[in-house]
Amino acid sequence: xxxxxxxxxxxxxxxxxxxxxxxxxxxxxxxxxxxxxxxxxxxxxxxxxxxxxxxxxxxxxxxxxxxxxxxxxxxxxxxxxxxxxxxxxxxxxxxxxxxxxxxxxxxxxxxxxxxxxxxxxxxxxxxxxxxxxxxxxxxxxxxxxxxxxxxxxxxxxxxxxxxxxxxxxxxxxxxxxxxxxxxxxxxxxxxxxxxxxxxxxxxxxxxxxxxxxxxxxx
Numbered sequence: 782x783x784x785x786x787x788x789x790x791x792x793x794x795x796x797x798x799x800x801x802x803x804x805x806x807x808x809x810x811x812x813x814x815x816x817x818x819x820x821x822x823x824x825x826x827x828x829x830x831x832x833x834x835x836x837x838x839x840x841x842x843x844x845x846x847x848x849x850x851x852x853x854x855x856x857x858x859x860x861x862x863x864x865x866x867x868x869x870x871x872x873x874x875x876x877x878x879x880x881x882x883x884x885x886x887x888x889x890x891x892x893x894x895x896x897x898x899x900x901x902x903x904x905x906x907x908x909x910x911x912x913x914x915x916x917x918x919x920x921x922x923x924x925x926x927x928x929x930x931x932x933x934x935x936x937x938x939x940x941x942x943x944x945x946x947x948x949x950x951x952x953x954x955x956x957x958x959x960x961x962x963x964x965x966x967x968x969x970x971x972x973x974x975x976x977x978x979x980x981x982x983x984x985x986x987x988x989x990x991x992x993x994x995x996x997x998x999x
Contacts, residue, residue, distance in 0.1 A: 797827060798835035805844050805855055806910035806954060816845065816853040843944040844951075859948045861998050867945060868994040872987065874936055875924070879970065879986040880979040882930035890930045894971050897923040901964065913954060921946040923967060927974070927986075952997045966992055 801821075804810045822832045836853050839845040846856050859867070882890075900919035924946075928937045966989035973981035 793827060794831040794834040794838075797825060797831050798838045800825065801835055801839060802842075802844060803910045803914075805839070806913075806951065810855050812855050812857045814855045816855065818853065842947050844947060858951055864948075864952075864994065864998040867943060867948065868990055870943065871940070871945060872990050874940060875928070875990060876983040876986040878928050878931040878933060878936055879974070880983040881932065882927045883974050883977050883979040883982040885932060886930050886974050886977065890926055891975060893926050894923060894974070897926070898964075898967055898971060901967065910954070913950065917946055917950045920949075920967075927970070949993065949997060962992060962996070963989075 801810070810816070816836065818829050818832055818836070822829045825832070836845055836847070840847055840853075844856050845853055847853050897919045901916050901923075925937070925941070928940055931937075966985070969985040970982060970989060973985045
């Protein structure tokens with residue numbers, strides 16, 4: 782008989798991915814740990830097919846690595862050099878895109894940005910991944926809406942490939958500091974966008990990204 786934690790067989794691949802991601806984010810599966818496909822499949826009472834599909838999805842998100850003849854492992858935490866490069870890339874693109882978005886923002890975009898801020902409330906900023914994932918998804922959506930509103934599809938695709946929110950969340954959950962400052966920075970970006978002030982939106986995005994970099998890699 783399966784216990785209550787066993788994955789149910791509805792949307793199996795997605796459920797397996799969600800379970801594994803939670804374990805990685807909560808450090809139940811430590812950075813660098815080898816992931817034995819057969820053992821995990823037995824543990825979760827699933828076949829290896831949805832398990833491998835889940836691992837492939839997590840690899841695409843930067844949470845799992847795979848090496849020929851070795852297999853899957855939990856990705857290491859981003860180091861200072863990686864974070865510098867990550868934020869340098871974002872700083873080259875996102876402030877400029879925020880300025881463009883300020884000139885093209887629609888009423889629907891504005892409503893969705895407000896909803897994202899509501900979903901980043903204090904009640905989901907701290908805690909295990911089961912709680913924090915709401916904040917992380919809203920944060921990711923907030924930035925994506927701005928990039929999409931800029932109208933630059935190649936830039937959106939490039940930023941999506943960085944998996945910036947995943948890397949930030951892995952580090953943020955270690956000490957869970959700076960949430961209130963982050964909220965103020967997001968509000969400043971939104972206020973500039975709503976005023977259609979391109980210069981202010983660009984400056985607010987620079988301040989947010991530089992502050993985030995400092996909080997994650999002081």
